Amino acid sequence: MGEILINSMLIIVKVNQFRLKVPVGFYQEEREIRTEVLIDIQIRYKRENIQDDLNNVIDYQLIDEILLRQKHVEIQLLETLAENIIQQLEETFAKFDIQSLAVEITKPQILQSYSNNLNHQIFVEKFLK
Numbered sequence: 001m002g003e004i005l006i007n008s009m010l011i012i013v014k015v016n017q018f019r020l021k022v023p024v025g026f027y028q029e030e031r032e033i034r035t036e037v038l039i040d041i042q043i044r045y046k047r048e049n050i051q052d053d054l055n056n057v058i059d060y061q062l063i064d065e066i067l068l069r070q071k072h073v074e075i076q077l078l079e080t081l082a083e084n085i086i087q088q089l090e091e092t093f094a095k096f097d098i099q100s101l102a103v104e105i106t107k108p109q110i111l112q113s114y115s116n117n118l119n120h121q122i123f124v125e126k127f128l129k
Contacts, residue, residue, distance in 0.1 A: 008046040010099070013058050015041040018067050023074040024081055024107075031074050037081070039067055040104040043089065046097040062092055078105045082124035090128070099129045 018041070021034040043058055050056050066088045075081055082103040089101050102125040 008048050008097075009050075011045055011047055011057070013041075013043040013045075013060070013063070015039070015060070015063055015067075018064070020067060020071060022070050022081065024076070024078060026076050031076075034071075035107060037078070038106040038108065039085070040102075040106075041067075041085070041089070042100075042102040042104075043093070044099040044101075045093070046099060058093055058096060063089070066092060078107060078120065078122045079124060081105060082122060086124065086126050090126070097129070100125055100127045102126075 018039040019036065020039060021036050023031040023034050024037065025031050025035050041063060043063075045058065047056060066085060069088070070081060070085065073081075073084065075084075082105055085103050086101045090098065102123065104121065104123045106119055106121045108119040
């Protein structure tokens with residue numbers, strides 16, 4: 001069982017509706033037109049003190065950089081996109097006491113010839129502690 005930090009704070013960092021065009025989709029046509037997705041991120045971590053120092057907290061700019069890199073990765077499944085993001089977040093913020101990482105992806109643009117649904121959405125969460 002993990003060590004309990006008596007004076008620690010639970011910090012939740014959220015990024016909401018990060019809009020991105022990515023080459024994702026089961027059908028090649030979807031990947032070619034670079035489907036628009038909305039990405040929500042939630043990172044839960046514990047910290048004993050912040051001391052007004054950026055090195056003691058998760059830097060939002062690094063999250064944005066991870067998300068922007070996804071524009072260059074061609075994949076078929078939204079679940080794989082979420083898994084890739086979680087893996088990169090975990091590696092980037094390894095020095096923090098991360099409790100969980102969650103990614104929600106909404107794909108509002110569905111090709112009408114393949115589905116009558118207005119959008120698709122997935123939620124993937126990884127518990128680290």
